[in-house]
Amino acid sequence: MAANFWASSHSKQLLEQVEVDVVPQLDKDRGVTLDEFKLIKVHMTNYIWRLAQYVKVRQRVVATAVSYFRRVYTRKSMTEYDPPLVAPTCLYLASKAEESTVQARLLVFYIRKLCNDERHKYEIKDILEMEMKLLEALDYYLVVYHPYRPLSQLLQDAGLPDLNHFAWGIVNDTYKMDLILIHPPYMIALACIYITTVLKDKDKISWFEELRVDMNIVKNISLEILDFYDNFRVIPEERIAVALNKLRVKM
Amino acid sequence: MGDRSAAGGGSNRPAWLQQYDLLGKIGEGTYGLVFLARSKLQSNLDKSIAIKKFKQSKDGDGVSPTAIREIMLLREISNENVVKLVNVHINHADMSLYLAFDYAEHDLYEVIRHHRERVNQSINQYTVKSLLWQLLNGLNYLHSNWIIHRDLKPSNILVMGDGDEQGVVKIADFGLARVYQAPLKPLSENGVVVTIWYRAPELLLGAKHYTSAVDMWAVGCIFAELLTLRPLFQGIEVKANPNPFQLDQLDKIFKVLGHPTQEKWPTLVHLPHWQSDQQHIQGHKYDSPGLHSYVNLPPKSVGYSLLSKMLEYDPRKRITASQALEHEYFRTDPLPGRNSLVSCQPGEKTVNYPARPVDVTTDFEGTTNVQPHPMSSGHAMANNASAASLVSTRPVARSQLPLVGMPRLPNLHGGISGYNIPPHGPGMAGLNPTNIPIQRGGGQAHSQQQLRRKDSGSGIQNSGYTLQQKSRRF
Numbered sequence: 001m002a003a004n005f006w007a008s009s010h011s012k013q014l015l016e017q018v019e020v021d022v023v024p025q026l027d028k029d030r031g032v033t034l035d036e037f038k039l040i041k042v043h044m045t046n047y048i049w050r051l052a053q054y055v056k057v058r059q060r061v062v063a064t065a066v067s068y069f070r071r072v073y074t075r076k077s078m079t080e081y082d083p084p085l086v087a088p089t090c091l092y093l094a095s096k097a098e099e100s101t102v103q104a105r106l107l108v109f110y111i112r113k114l115c116n117d118e119r120h121k122y123e124i125k126d127i128l129e130m131e132m133k134l135l136e137a138l139d140y141y142l143v144v145y146h147p148y149r150p151l152s153q154l155l156q157d158a159g160l161p162d163l164n165h166f167a168w169g170i171v172n173d174t175y176k177m178d179l180i181l182i183h184p185p186y187m188i189a190l191a192c193i194y195i196t197t198v199l200k201d202k203d204k205i206s207w208f209e210e211l212r213v214d215m216n217i218v219k220n221i222s223l224e225i226l227d228f229y230d231n232f233r234v235i236p237e238e239r240i241a242v243a244l245n246k247l248r249v250k251m
Numbered sequence: 252m253g254d255r256s257a258a259g260g261g262s263n264r265p266a267w268l269q270q271y272d273l274l275g276k277i278g279e280g281t282y283g284l285v286f287l288a289r290s291k292l293q294s295n296l297d298k299s300i301a302i303k304k305f306k307q308s309k310d311g312d313g314v315s316p317t318a319i320r321e322i323m324l325l326r327e328i329s330n331e332n333v334v335k336l337v338n339v340h341i342n343h344a345d346m347s348l349y350l351a352f353d354y355a356e357h358d359l360y361e362v363i364r365h366h367r368e369r370v371n372q373s374i375n376q377y378t379v380k381s382l383l384w385q386l387l388n389g390l391n392y393l394h395s396n397w398i399i400h401r402d403l404k405p406s407n408i409l410v411m412g413d414g415d416e417q418g419v420v421k422i423a424d425f426g427l428a429r430v431y432q433a434p435l436k437p438l439s440e441n442g443v444v445v446t447i448w449y450r451a452p453e454l455l456l457g458a459k460h461y462t463s464a465v466d467m468w469a470v471g472c473i474f475a476e477l478l479t480l481r482p483l484f485q486g487i488e489v490k491a492n493p494n495p496f497q498l499d500q501l502d503k504i505f506k507v508l509g510h511p512t513q514e515k516w517p518t519l520v521h522l523p524h525w526q527s528d529q530q531h532i533q534g535h536k537y538d539s540p541g542l543h544s545y546v547n548l549p550p551k552s553v554g555y556s557l558l559s560k561m562l563e564y565d566p567r568k569r570i571t572a573s574q575a576l577e578h579e580y581f582r583t584d585p586l587p588g589r590n591s592l593v594s595c596q597p598g599e600k601t602v603n604y605p606a607r608p609v610d611v612t613t614d615f616e617g618t619t620n621v622q623p624h625p626m627s628s629g630h631a632m633a634n635n636a637s638a639a640s641l642v643s644t645r646p647v648a649r650s651q652l653p654l655v656g657m658p659r660l661p662n663l664h665g666g667i668s669g670y671n672i673p674p675h676g677p678g679m680a681g682l683n684p685t686n687i688p689i690q691r692g693g694g695q696a697h698s699q700q701q702l703r704r705k706d707s708g709s710g711i712q713n714s715g716y717t718l719q720q721k722s723r724r725f
Contacts, residue, residue: 142319
């Protein structure tokens with residue numbers, strides 16, 4: 001498994017963009033738009049990231065948690081699976097899967113600390129129940145591959161090891177999009193390297209050519225990342241609140 | 252996999268329970284219980300299934316990490332010599348988790364015990380070689396996929412009973428297995444594992460990071476046990492926290508293999524327990540290596556050659572699973588076969604191994620129903636007769652009661668009747684519904700090929716194991 005991405009469940013579960021960009025029917029019924037659906041996912045990704053800083057887990061754990069979170073909403077609605085509960089529970093489950101278990105009570109403590117909204121003050125019991133529901137929703141597939149490892153290896157190979165830190169930051173940002181559900185991790189890594197070389201003015205065209213990957217895909221992923229930077233730099237709190245409130249409409 | 256768990260029938264019982272006939276309990280461990288059940292699903296009718304129930308962890312921390320690890324690994328891997336996870340179920344009412352496996356009637360612990368206590372005769376060469384080959388084959392698959400089992404011992408090596416997979420070895424119990432590519436924490440931090448009798452010397456001496464070589468040491472110990480019907484190194488375990496130094500276990504090893512030296516094992520001097528030498532292990536001098544006499548093999552035989560390479564002190568020199576599969580031992584008569592229990596050679600006597608005892612008085616909740624009419628052993632036997640597949644039992648009692656003979660459960664029964672039914676035909680491939688949204692086929696393997704550079708070899712090193720699909724790894 002670890003040796004071979006192509007034999008992994010992650011590889012077999014990759015989706016097309018159009019399959020990911022579907023607002024679940026129950027959410028649609030409540031008037032949630034595709035933009036709002038994406039916005040909630042960005043917002044919750046940031047939330048998972050902030051929680052992770054408090055409970056002190058490594059970035060790979062966060063990356064796995066966000067991947068779980070995004071996978072869940074290709075199958076389940078936000079109406080049934082409350083994002084403010086699903087997000088921390090994904091972090092909880094990912095911490096177990098990545099061998100750095102975080103205690104549920106610690107997580108609950110920081111949820112309360114970070115969250116002003118009374119409705120989001122969950123108990124340990126809520127996390128544990130949701131953990132089981134997530135296992136089911138994920139169909140018990142828990143192994144996720146990430147761009148970090150190929151990133152370092154490829155940068156080394158390209159003779160740019162000193163740009164690792166910069167490119168790593170871009171990889172972190174890719175989790176605010178659904179790229180991990182759509183593209184193989186090494187392609188995401190290559191796109192991040194591509195952006196890095198352009199921004200840092202390094203000419204690595206011949207290196208990319210030697211790789212014999214489909215550069216059109218690399219460039220498309222890069223454009224998507226840059227597009228994200230243009231459009232989602234600031235997310236107005238009010239828009240998030242509006243979107244989350246729609247989910248609470250009783251029908 | 253999994254199921255829509257609408258609780259049906261008004262009771263607390265989850266709907267998925269209706270797809271099984273529960274026959275009884277077949278094992279117990281720290282994680283929970285193992286049950287034998289018969290599938291009622293049309294697609295899998297009457298197939299025997301072992302169901303491992305994980306208790307909710309007591310510390311209020313949800314699904315046990317052991318269960319998560321096992322599910323996570325078993326969901327990714329598939330090999331003839333590794334147990335097959337056919338389903339996962341959840342009972343939301345009591346937050347318990349169930350893993351359903353193809354059932355295996357035998358395991359090496361019971362096979363060895365049967366020979367030692369009932370047959371009074373060693374296991375025939377064909378069977379030993381076939382069991383060992385398949386064990387190595389499964390292990391080679393795991394190691395190629397960067398998985399270390401870490402708890403190999405006879406009771407975790409299952410053997411299929413009657414049916415189209417009769418005599419096929421299945422490696423089980425992945426609760427301690429790890430993916431060893433870039434672990435987030437040193438593996439030793441999770442509490443050192445592996446039953447001490449099968450524990451490699453580098454672990455006993457306090458090595459922090461271990462490698463797949465620890466599994467090969469365990470295979471060496473199991474090989475010797477198959478030959479002699481006795482555990483090779485039966486040390487007395489020191490029970491203390493955390494990770495006490497196991498002096499007696501090391502001493503048992505030194506007695507048989509001779510004292511390790513820096514010439515034979517250059518990194519020995521860096522190992523913590525050797526270095527500190529608190530109990531003067533450096534001074535225990537045993538110089539007559541008596542392994543060949545202990546296992547009764549001529550020192551020049553191919554079998555002894557393979558065994559001694561598995562029990563090599565230096566983990567870096569220890570034979571790997573893929574190298575072991577190429578060893579001369581497997582190319583000399585009798586050649587290993589798929590049905591390890593039944594040789595195709597004429598004249599070889601076939602041993603009838605007993606079926607696994609089933610405690611028919613325990614239900615899924617683990618509560619014992621003392622029934623007015625306890626099921627007769629005849630009933631249990633009938634249940635077992637159709638058994639075909641597999642279970643992972645890790646009864647604690649086994650490791651703690653060496654050679655004393657595990658107290659048998661009620662309704663113990665002989666095995667002969669179990670062999671009178673016709674074998675299952677093909678087409679019993681298992682439930683395993685795949686809900687994979689989109690199957691992408693060979694196209695990606697193709698683009699993977701494209702990524703390989705003209706000058707392959709630079710940058711990312713290869714593992715040295717034979718990968719099923721040579722590819723540049725990420």
